[in-house]
């Protein structure tokens with residue numbers, strides 16, 4: 001499902017950062033349903049702005065199983081997302097689009113990460129250079145999504161990331177495209193550095 005669409009008729013292209021929401025962009029508060037609880041991870045908005053200036057698409061990908069589990073409704077989800085947008089815009093940055101899976105894990109849908117559905121939806125509006133694009137998340141499922149689709153993956157230490165670090169280290173022991181960083185700001189630093197090292201453009 002898409003929360004906010006990109007302008008229709010355009011097909012934006014470039015390298016992309018696929019950003020998990022909870023635990024990466026905003027502080028993870030387990031099934032957040034109250035917009036008052038939206039709190040940006042320190043440094044996240046500035047890092048997103050930096051990546052955008054370097055030419056990266058910023059595309060949100062989020063599992064929102066709270067909907068499928070009946071923990072909150074569509075109105076609550078939209079209120080929270082609107083607040084996320086507002087908090088980001090106050091910092092001068094915006095997601096190009098935001099896609100989410102509304103299903104419970106037992107539903108067996110295609111879109112719950114690491115399933116491919118959200119990336120397939122994004123492909124209707126964006127063309128990303130896989131070799132320069134990364135998923136940034138705080139769970140092994142985010143890393144798995146990226147590596148299944150030829151994207152780099154950074155596990156951040158915020159949110160659930162600290163608890164997932166050992167699992168990620170064990171699951172992708174020698175993969176140079178699986179990295180770990182303290183938070184989104186450190187992840188963007190690493191990604192832009194890798195891009196510069198590969199001869200791409202970086203800011």
Ligand SMILES: [Mg+2]
Pocket residue numbers: 020021022023024028137138139159
């Ligand atoms: Mg998360």
Ligand SMILES: [Zn+2]
Pocket residue numbers: 101102103109110111112
């Ligand atoms: Zn789904």
